[in-house]
Amino acid sequence: MAVQAYRDFLGRVRDATDMVRLVAEYVPLRKAGRRHSGLCPFHPEKSPSFSVDEEKQLFYCFGCQTGGDVFKFVMLIEKLEFQPAVRMLADRAGIEVPAFQRTDIPVDPERDALLAIYREAASFYRKLLRHPERGKRARQYLKERGLGPATVEALGIGCSPASWDGLRSHLQAKFPARQLVSSGLFVNREDGSSWYDRFRDRLMFPIVSVAGGIVGFGGRMIGQGEPKYLNSPETPIYTKGENLYGLNLSRDAIRKAGEAVVVEGYLDFATLYEAGFCNCVATLGTAFTTSQARLLSRYANRVTVNYDPDTAGLSAARRSVDLLLSRGFTVRVLQLDEGLDPDGFIRRKGAEAYGASLAAAPGYMDFLLADCMRGKDLNDPAARVQALNDVLPHMAQLENPAERSGYYSRIAEALGIEDDVVLEQLKKALKVGKRALPASAMSSSARAGGALAGAAVVSDAEWRLVRSLVESEEARHDVLPGMSEEDLVGLATAEILRALGEMHREEREPTAPALLDRLPDGEPRDLLTRIVFRPEPPGSASEAATCLAALRRDRLVADRRRVQKEIDAAKAKGATVPDELLARKMQLSRRIDDLS
Numbered sequence: 166m167a168v169q170a171y172r173d174f175l176g177r178v179r180d181a182t183d184m185v186r187l188v189a190e191y192v193p194l195r196k197a198g199r200r201h202s203g204l205c206p207f208h209p210e211k212s213p214s215f216s217v218d219e220e221k222q223l224f225y226c227f228g229c230q231t232g233g234d235v236f237k238f239v240m241l242i243e244k245l246e247f248q249p250a251v252r253m254l255a256d257r258a259g260i261e262v263p264a265f266q267r268t269d270i271p272v273d274p275e276r277d278a279l280l281a282i283y284r285e286a287a288s289f290y291r292k293l294l295r296h297p298e299r300g301k302r303a304r305q306y307l308k309e310r311g312l313g314p315a316t317v318e319a320l321g322i323g324c325s326p327a328s329w330d331g332l333r334s335h336l337q338a339k340f341p342a343r344q345l346v347s348s349g350l351f352v353n354r355e356d357g358s359s360w361y362d363r364f365r366d367r368l369m370f371p372i373v374s375v376a377g378g379i380v381g382f383g384g385r386m387i388g389q390g391e392p393k394y395l396n397s398p399e400t401p402i403y404t405k406g407e408n409l410y411g412l413n414l415s416r417d418a419i420r421k422a423g424e425a426v427v428v429e430g431y432l433d434f435a436t437l438y439e440a441g442f443c444n445c446v447a448t449l450g451t452a453f454t455t456s457q458a459r460l461l462s463r464y465a466n467r468v469t470v471n472y473d474p475d476t477a478g479l480s481a482a483r484r485s486v487d488l489l490l491s492r493g494f495t496v497r498v499l500q501l502d503e504g505l506d507p508d509g510f511i512r513r514k515g516a517e518a519y520g521a522s523l524a525a526a527p528g529y530m531d532f533l534l535a536d537c538m539r540g541k542d543l544n545d546p547a548a549r550v551q552a553l554n555d556v557l558p559h560m561a562q563l564e565n566p567a568e569r570s571g572y573y574s575r576i577a578e579a580l581g582i583e584d585d586v587v588l589e590q591l592k593k594a595l596k597v598g599k600r601a602l603p604a605s606a607m608s609s610s611a612r613a614g615g616a617l618a619g620a621a622v623v624s625d626a627e628w629r630l631v632r633s634l635v636e637s638e639e640a641r642h643d644v645l646p647g648m649s650e651e652d653l654v655g656l657a658t659a660e661i662l663r664a665l666g667e668m669h670r671e672e673r674e675p676t677a678p679a680l681l682d683r684l685p686d687g688e689p690r691d692l693l694t695r696i697v698f699r700p701e702p703p704g705s706a707s708e709a710a711t712c713l714a715a716l717r718r719d720r721l722v723a724d725r726r727r728v729q730k731e732i733d734a735a736k737a738k739g740a741t742v743p744d745e746l747l748a749r750k751m752q753l754s755r756r757i758d759d760l761s
Contacts, residue, residue, distance in 0.1 A: 172682050174263055175236075178251060179678050181258035182235045184222040191242055191463035193420070204493065206463050207231050207241060211493045216698065221677045225698040232694035234678045242463075243376045244407075249276070253376055278344045279402045282336065283371075283379040286350055289335050290323025290369040290382075300324055303368055306387050310432060311512055316439045319414060320370065325384060327366040349381070349398045364395060370431040372397065372449065373413040375460070380408065383431045383449070394430070396449060406454035409461065410434055410447040416464050418443035424467035426499075426523065427453065427485065428507050429478065433471075436508040440516035442523070453485035458492045469526050471499040473506045483536065486529045487559065498532035499523060530572050533559045534579060549580045553587065557594040623657045624719070628696045630712035631658050633704025634665050635675055635697060640709035645669045652717060658696075660689040718760040725753040 185201050188194060194201040194217060205215035205226040214228035225232030231241065239250040255262050294300040294317075303324035307317055325332065336345055345351060351360045367384030374380050381397030397403055411434045412419075419425045426445040428434055434447040444465075448457065461468065470485050472478035482498055489496045501510045501522060511519050537555035541548040553576070560572060577584045633640045645666050653659040664683035668675040677697050684690045704712075728750045735742045 175682055176679060178255050178258055178260055179222065179235055181260060182254050184224065184235055185217050185219050187235055188217050188224060188238060204462065205229060206459065209492055221697060223677055223694055223697065225694050230695065232698065233690060234681050276402055279348055279400060280378045282340055282344060282348045285336060285339060286332060287321055287323065287371045287379050289332060290325055291321060293326060294323045299326065303387055306368060312435055312439050316435060320435060323369045325362065325364040325367045325369050329361040329365065332362045349400045367395065372408060372410055374408060375413055377413060385431065405449040407456040408449055409457055410449055412446050415443055415445055419464040423465050424469065425461055425465045426469045426471055429472050433507040436511050440511050440519065452481055453488055455488060458488055462492055466493065467495045469497045469499055469523065471507055474500050474504045479536065486533065496529040497526040498529055499526035530560065534576060538579065543581065549582055552580055553582060553590060557590055560591060561594040623692065626712040626715040627656055627658045628699065629704055630709055630716065631661055631696050632699065633709035635677060636703040637706055639706040640704065641669050643706045644709045644713055648713065655720065657692065660684055661693050714760050718757055721753050721757045725750060728753065
């Protein structure tokens with residue numbers, strides 16, 4: 166298909182996608198003038214620097230310098246290559262994707278093949294669950310756990326056969342063995358003679374990405390055996406620390422509630438979902454990670470952590486609290502009565518009792534204080550000091566002095582220590598804690614950003630010229646026909662200006678998103694986004710002409726400087742200065758005078 170036909174297709178997808186509505190599915194936004202703003206999903210921040218321009222259909226973060234159009238946003242937020250991002254938005258808009266591949270667009274056949282294998286595996290497991298005989302025991306187990314047909318269907322729950330090759334036999338007829346072996350659904354025998362199903366005789370929970378693709382499975386043993394839970398290994402489509410179980414179903418409820426409940430297990434999530442607590446997610450056999458916190462921050466800024474009350478659960482809760490606080494969340498911690506997990510609590514005491522406990526969940530500082538006091542003899546002065554030292558680093562993370570002050574007397578009273586002593590020790594903790602920005606924060610910001618350190622240097626005249634040409638039809642009419650390739654030499658914006666000239670000759674309006682389609686990935690696209698998000702008023706034809714003249718003069722002055730250096734070098738050697746150099750210098754001087 167012709168390049169322009171492909172661009173027209175991209176234009177249809179873009180026009181059918183509301184940038185603000187798309188971004189709002191991931192980032193809470195508020196109207197700010199003619200734009201919408203929110204916390205950047207690509208780097209940690211507590212004050213909004215992320216902006217979406219509804220008119221231009223672009224996004225940009227003034228903090229980490231990340232920006233682009235709807236395709237770039239989906240690529241970054243869903244970690245997709247360009248082609249899958251286009252496909253995702255086309256499907257969302259109900260636009261059929263033409264049967265062609267553009268040669269300069271990277272595709273990932275391995276990823277597509279793995280997604281197809283996992284879709285087929287999930288279908289196989291669901292069909293097995295519905296089988297009158299082979300799925301009977303799994304259905305009975307689900308019934309005993311109180312999960313109804315609607316929840317089972319919504320979660321796509323299935324079951325795996327007890328045999329060693331049930332899934333393998335089913336998939337071998339549809340996919341090459343090489344792809345199946347790399348899928349993570351099978352295990353190689355130690356002697357390398359063959360491979361067999363990883364999941365056997367288990368209740369199967371598909372792990373679905375926010376984009377809607379099945380990327381892994383969690384398997385719960387139905388009968389006797391270990392391990393009780395078995396998770397998919399990491400593959401090219403699945404990284405456990407970057408996904409949250411159930412978020413594909415719960416994100417709208419989380420956004421509506423403004424709060425997420427984080428639990429540990431698949432059945433915890435399923436039971437909460439069945440009971441009507443739909444704003445929940447579960448971790449995936451790993452400690453809560455920075456990536457998961459960043460993912461959750463797209464939908465809410467409040468979190469209640471409800472982990473198992475055993476030693477491992479308490480330790481995980483402490484780590485999660487600190488991590489969530491570092492992302493700017495308001496955090497509560499729910500510890501259920503009688504050492505029960507969410508699944509066991511609801512089955513024993515009911516949804517109403519769980520709701521009451523959830524509503525009464527204490528703030529994170531109360532949890533941490535109780536945790537730091539646990540197991541200590543507070544009649545011993547040394548134990549009280551140790552408890553204080555344990556809780557102060559967490560308290561020092563509070564940015565708001567008023568919020569910190571609310572805990573002085575409570576900590577002092579709980580530990581039997583004078584208020585003044587607590588305050589003095591807190592001041593010391595604050596000095597230690599704020600001595601330097603953590604290296605992890607620096608690295609994550611740089612990774613997210615395409616930060617200014619590596620950005621091209623753009624002169625004032627350059628960005629004003631581009632801004633004027635993008636926004637003024639009169640400027641394009643007056644300036645672009647007279648612009649030559651010579652004018653672009655050495656300019657950071659050369660690719661942008663070439664694309665503007667090309668679109669003008671084709672009589673196509675160079676909207677910022679359409680212009681992005683003409684630019685190669687990387688700095689040219691990032692540079693254009695930065696330019697159009699500058700706060701200055703739109704440029705004019707006269708400004709464009711003035712800027713172009715200034716750039717021409719700067720280039721000529723630089724050329725004359727180089728010629729003069731050659732002349733000076735010849736004189737220093739005692740050689741005769743070539744006539745062509747002197748003529749070149751004179752010609753450049755005349756052209757500079759004409760532009761002055």
